[in-house]
Amino acid sequence: MSQPLFELRAVDKDYYSTRRKSIFSRRGKSVPVKALQDIHLQIFAGEIFVIVGLSGSGKSTLLRTLNHLIPATSGDVTFQGRALATLSEHELIALRRQHMSMVFQSFALFDERTVLENVAFGLEVAGIPREAREARALTMLEKVGLAQVAEQYPHQLSGGMQQRVGLARALVVEPTVLLMDEAFSALDPIIRREMQSLLLMLQTGSQRTIVFVTHDMEEALRLGSRIAIMEKGKLVQVGKPEVLINTPATPYVRHFFSGVDVSRWQLAENYADIWGTR
Numbered sequence: 001m002s003q004p005l006f007e008l009r010a011v012d013k014d015y016y017s018t019r020r021k022s023i024f025s026r027r028g029k030s031v032p033v034k035a036l037q038d039i040h041l042q043i044f045a046g047e048i049f050v051i052v053g054l055s056g057s058g059k060s061t062l063l064r065t066l067n068h069l070i071p072a073t074s075g076d077v078t079f080q081g082r083a084l085a086t087l088s089e090h091e092l093i094a095l096r097r098q099h100m101s102m103v104f105q106s107f108a109l110f111d112e113r114t115v116l117e118n119v120a121f122g123l124e125v126a127g128i129p130r131e132a133r134e135a136r137a138l139t140m141l142e143k144v145g146l147a148q149v150a151e152q153y154p155h156q157l158s159g160g161m162q163q164r165v166g167l168a169r170a171l172v173v174e175p176t177v178l179l180m181d182e183a184f185s186a187l188d189p190i191i192r193r194e195m196q197s198l199l200l201m202l203q204t205g206s207q208r209t210i211v212f213v214t215h216d217m218e219e220a221l222r223l224g225s226r227i228a229i230m231e232k233g234k235l236v237q238v239g240k241p242e243v244l245i246n247t248p249a250t251p252y253v254r255h256f257f258s259g260v261d262v263s264r265w266q267l268a269e270n271y272a273d274i275w276g277t278r
């Protein structure tokens, strides 16, 4: 098997929150929230790796340890064999710029910039001249079907369109990894499915790796090459969708499939045919 792109070994993350002190403190000492506990994980190039779990299970924290926005309290996180904790702030910023983009639920667009300027932002930061960056941004907007609104401002667009701008902005820098945190969760169901299809279409033939956080099992099954299920800061099972469905490790994992039509995933041999765009 190829070398993992990310490798996590014995990763813990404890939060010491003053906000929570009155609830969790004992004799004035704050008790940490154990957001991640003993995480061992490998993520490979080209995967759409989906992290699923209930609210508070540690999904966002795990995602943010991958780009060191949240440093692990203990354990190792490596990217392309480099331990993130050993990098200087300067090296980390360079690594993130070169390899990683993020897409958030809240879109996080710049209101005072046009759609084109929003998409071109990462290229501007990278020092690409205006003409070249705007040409690349426009090509990316064409790919997400939004070239016609390039000169508009984010507030003039629907939520679904704004998230397509967010996706274009993340992809235009050609990242090795796309980190997506509940990126489609604020969208209504039809637009959400359209965004999932768009993401799968854009991923076709690409070696880009996507790590996608969601609490929605339908979305996880639709997008994931592999799925990790989290419970209270721990990884309870990691595997291909059909493996999780056919052999759930715990009742908690099984619980995630209640209400989801899993019949399409139950026969592993049919799995490759389910989504033509994968």
Ligand SMILES: Nc1ncnc2c1ncn2[C@@H]1O[C@H](COP(=O)(O)OP(=O)(O)OP(=O)(O)O)[C@@H](O)[C@H]1O
Residues within 6 Å of the ligand: 015, 016, 017, 033, 034, 035, 053, 054, 055, 056, 057, 058, 059, 060, 061, 062, 215
């Ligand atoms: N900055 C922080 N300070 C203190 N506790 C935190 C902080 N961030 C997260 N937590 C706690 O860590 C745990 C994991 O949070 P995290 O946001 O990673 O979970 P999640 O699965 O992404 O949740 P959600 O789906 O609600 O976003 C929760 O108990 C949360 O309250």
